[in-house]
Amino acid sequence: MNWTLTIIAASTVAALAVAAPRAIAADAQQMEANKQAATEFYDKAINQKDFDAASKYLGPRYVQHNPNAADGPEGLKAFLGFLREKFPNYHSEIKRTFADGDYVILHVHNVPVPGARGRAIIDIFKFENGKIVEHWDVAQEIPEKPANNNSMF
Amino acid sequence: MNWTLTIIAASTVAALAVAAPRAIAADAQQMEANKQAATEFYDKAINQKDFDAASKYLGPRYVQHNPNAADGPEGLKAFLGFLREKFPNYHSEIKRTFADGDYVILHVHNVPVPGARGRAIIDIFKFENGKIVEHWDVAQEIPEKPANNNSMF
Numbered sequence: 001m002n003w004t005l006t007i008i009a010a011s012t013v014a015a016l017a018v019a020a021p022r023a024i025a026a027d028a029q030q031m032e033a034n035k036q037a038a039t040e041f042y043d044k045a046i047n048q049k050d051f052d053a054a055s056k057y058l059g060p061r062y063v064q065h066n067p068n069a070a071d072g073p074e075g076l077k078a079f080l081g082f083l084r085e086k087f088p089n090y091h092s093e094i095k096r097t098f099a100d101g102d103y104v105i106l107h108v109h110n111v112p113v114p115g116a117r118g119r120a121i122i123d124i125f126k127f128e129n130g131k132i133v134e135h136w137d138v139a140q141e142i143p144e145k146p147a148n149n150n151s152m153f
Numbered sequence: 154m155n156w157t158l159t160i161i162a163a164s165t166v167a168a169l170a171v172a173a174p175r176a177i178a179a180d181a182q183q184m185e186a187n188k189q190a191a192t193e194f195y196d197k198a199i200n201q202k203d204f205d206a207a208s209k210y211l212g213p214r215y216v217q218h219n220p221n222a223a224d225g226p227e228g229l230k231a232f233l234g235f236l237r238e239k240f241p242n243y244h245s246e247i248k249r250t251f252a253d254g255d256y257v258i259l260h261v262h263n264v265p266v267p268g269a270r271g272r273a274i275i276d277i278f279k280f281e282n283g284k285i286v287e288h289w290d291v292a293q294e295i296p297e298k299p300a301n302n303n304s305m306f
Binding site for chain 1: 174177216218219221223224249253256260273275277289291292293295296301302
């Protein structure tokens with residue numbers, strides 16, 4: 001038996017076997033980083049209403065699908081200015097965070113004014129190179145008398 | 154140098170390196186299966202309004218967070234009966250599908266009656282052993298005059 005060849009063969013198997021999980025681990029690491037970035041962006045934008053701090057998480061574009069906000073970073077800036085003026089205590093709590101590939105999804109309880117039942121919101125953010133480039137969301141008022149006792153969260 | 158020990162060490166590295174991606178691959182395979190199951194369930198339930206066909210995708214419980222539907226499989230059955238009677242052409246088109254761990258998220262365009270602009274909906278399904286056990290969603294009317302031209306999808 002040629003020990004050297006056997007050792008090389010075993011090492012090659014090890015190297016090949018490590019390569020795939022490294023790529024998968026890199027993906028998983030990027031998705032975790034995206035989740036963290038989305039969470040921080042949400043707090044800076046929605047809760048602190050600080051466009052300058054929030055804009056650091058944006059990529060070279062910000063395609064807006066929320067039908068109540070104008071397109072682009074300027075639309076976000078105007079929206080946060082509106083919140084700051086009209087709803088200074090507008091607050092959102094993230095209940096769940098998901099990631100799949102380039103996308104992060106947040107399930108959120110939004111309370112526009114203190115004491116309100118508020119709204120359930122689900123946001124979708126698309127990332128490129130660790131930065132947010134596109135946003136969709138859907139919002140619904142939490143009803144006073146739901147048909148079940150499980151809450152919307 | 155002890156060749157035998159070296160070979161064993163290299164083999165162990167290879168074995169350990171292979172074990173992790175197998176587990177990850179199994180997770181990825183389960184997530185793909187869950188996506189497929191959620192898509193099929195959605196079509197059977199929402200579009201075909203066929204409770205018997207849809208219920209095959211449910212696990213031992215179905216915890217309902219949609220505030221307009223009663224809890225459990227019976228709540229779903231009643232809701233589909235309501236749709237069948239009041240909105241026989243109620244139709245949803247899935248625009249995006251995501252999966253993260255036990256969860257599948259669907260981004261959906263719902264048209265309750267033909268010709269309506271309809272609603273944007275995001276659904277979250279929780280899976281256990283390949284079956285749906287819990288459901289959340291958020292729905293919003295698509296406005297006539299959105300603040301941007303990107304659509305809600």
